[in-house]
Amino acid sequence: MSQDDQKRLAGRAAMRYVEDGMIVGVGTGSTVAHFIDALAERRADIEGAVSSSEQSSRLLKERGIPLLDLNAVGDIPLYVDGADECDGQKCLIKGGGAALTREKIVAAAARRFVCIIDPAKRVDVLGRFPLPVEVIPMARSYVAREIVRRGGQPVWRDGVVTDNGNWILDVHGLRITAPVELERELNQIAGVVTVGLFAQRRADVVLVGAEEMR
């Protein structure tokens, strides 16, 4: 089974958490694209979707799913999103697609976070995937130096501008054994907008796309 098939199975499996009349928070990425396809089949049953990126907003619009403004809806019952890595405590690395900030906002506003991944994303210790950090452009060099002081090797994702007009540093060389503490610490560096560690608000449910889901 291909990795894309595994993503499709995970995306479709998340539909069991979607209830009639619901407002659904929608993440970003190739696994979420499969979820959006499945959600489109039930678009008449739901109230609409709160999107976490311009990319997902486009997909949702193309499939006729009403887009809702987070400021107008308050808390949302369900958020479905992928991840770049997931450990045994449901802590995640996210932001490989640069959507981490809006993803973190929608996840924070959601009562339940269902994470959809293929098996390659599961790890014992987070950090093999470089940790994305969104930074205010003028702070790039300062934040990079602060990260080096903490043992990381930041690499600027040159040419990428986030939906919020900011830049991304990908931090290599971390072995993240205390994700909550690291998330808190990196968040406090001036100029950091969002750390792609989802540990304080981690997933509630993780669905791993695999053959036995068929």
Ligand SMILES: O=C[C@H](O)[C@H](O)[C@H](O)COP(=O)(O)O
């Ligand atoms: O910024 C992107 C997001 O955090 C994605 O959820 C993450 O990169 C996983 O994407 P994919 O499902 O394409 O592997």
